[in-house]
Amino acid sequence: MWEELIGQEFSVKTLVSAAKDAKDALNGKPTSSFSQAWLITGPPGSGRSTAAKLFAASLQCEENGCGNCISCISVLKNTHPDVKVITPYGLSYGIEETKNLTKEAAMMPGLGIWNIIILEDADRLTKEAGNALLKAIEEPARFTMWILCAPSSKDVLITIKSRCRVVSLRTPPADEIAELLIKRDGVDKAMAHFAANASLGHVGRAKLLATDEKVRERRSQVLQVPFELKDLPSCFAAAEKLVNAAIEDADLQTDELDEEELDSLMQAYGEGAVGITKRKIERLASGAKKELENSQKKRYKRITRDRLDLSLQELAAFYRDVLAIQTGADIELFHTEMKGSIQRMAENTSINSTIKKIDIVEATRRMLPTEAAELLVLESMTVQLARA
């Protein structure tokens, strides 16, 4: 069951034994690693959500995660009634939502051993929301288990973090990602290797790169940016291009999801059932539909922001490649397929300027989660890059 979580042997060991200890603790045996609040950290794409889900399955399973019993299967399929996955769709998670969450957290499990709440992206909690959550995490109901996820523990409110046991995932190595793509998705060897390398350790991204030509196309568009910054108008055009690429990727990711969600909403209101007209359903469902559309809009915004961050990571990796060549470091490039043009840029620019450029891109990444105006921030970045 754990093979999907690649390159995380150490964390897997921790989580597997934690699941055992949790059961012992319920039976009154003294244990060393028992905790009812966990924080799983790791860079985007390293498998935080997967780890959380597998951990939840292990906690609920009589055999600590066999992967085959009804309990395990339903957790993995997101249908277990006692495992709630909360994904804050807004850019940050507010106090109202948190209050509801604490109510849910106080409930007894129905079928499972634990009432498990997985809170993805705990870094998006607002300070107020975090404080509202604090008590529930500090003094959880007897059968409640919290699993929080975040990119890094320093992104999580310190009050929350100090109440959790932290499990850190690392960036999975490229060859292990490639192997997964070959085995699980049937990707051919060369493509798997390219995608794994180009994904910067982001497993989901690697799959998209390996399987969707448009995603590859947009990536190479993004990586043209360093060569396009010739004057002020071209800097502005490049910034616009970056924003548009993020929007197109987000469209691709959300369109299908949006439709599926709408379908299942309409079904819930009786679509396809006998004796009810479409008009009636439309009317009945209109309130819920609006709410769904709202949350979809928020998610869209967030995914766009995430894609933009990914483009910036790719740019930063590009300049790191340039730096690697300039300093003669003997490491594999992130963007091996661009080796020629990277080489040329390395020859025509100074080490100092490359370091400055990496700093500029990283500083821009830090500005994005503040709900800043994307286009303006990126224009500022391209202008600075052109000068560095």
Add this chain to the structure above:
Amino acid sequence: MTSNSNIILISGSADLLVNRAIKKTIADIKKVNPTIIINEIDAMREDSYSTLMDAISPNLFGDASLIIIDRINVAEDNLDEKLVQTLKNIKDHISDDNYLIVIHRGGAGGTGIVKALQKLKIEEIKCENIKFPGGFIDFARSEFKLRKRKINEDASEALLNAIGDDLEGLASAINQLCFDVQTDPIDLESVKKYYSGVASVQGFEISSALWNGNVDLALDNLYNLFENDSNSGVYVVAMMGNSLRKLVKLSAIPASTNDYAIAQELSVNPASIKYLKMQLKHWTPTSLANAVVELAKVDAYMRAGYEGVSLDANQKRFLLETTIRKIGTAAR
């Protein structure tokens, strides 16, 4: 006069225009038939078919009916099948002294009904959609003309900037302005006074003063804005960023290009190209590049605070002031 002129199809996706066409059509019919009975039917309603049949059938006193069927543009299978069939063959159901107005509010739905009606050679009124911003400018012009009023170019632009992509908002704003403002032509001062609470107009004012190289005026406007609305800092930055973007784009367009082509490229009013060209003279690529970096910085401060501490209105104004001064000193 066409053969079936008692049946009228009104179509278009801009509600404002469609509603106006409906109003006018009703008024025209009433001129000829003052006692006509009006029945309005929403095609989406479950009882739409029976209501239609009631309305069509001859009434006790022999009065003529005007039946208005709205929203036939929803997907046909969402409508009552009997209603759809009746509408498609409406000639067999309606007598010549009754009137029928069928309304299609845009989109791909209901085309079956539309086509069937068109075959009957009925009256058809098409309301062309209006595109932002070009069409809005023309629309505003004709609205003022309709009321026998004039408005100055800069005032009209400020108005459009304040209202944005909202045709009904624009129409009602024009109505109000013509009613309240006595000076003719209506000038920028009046529009500003009228919308003094609206951050966008003042944001626009601040932005254009800055890019005109008039820092003092920009700061005066900034001060006024914060008096009225201390939460609009982000908005002001967005306005300045928008104009800056246009200036940068303009700088890349060959000087020989005509104003209309430029206007298309920048999606602005052709009349404002002259204005933008004047603004551009104040700036070098370097000063504009510095400006965008400053704007992005101050935008982040407005939203996320300064070094983790969120800012109050005074601090925000101070930061904006500093930014405007910094950008402004580079103006030629």
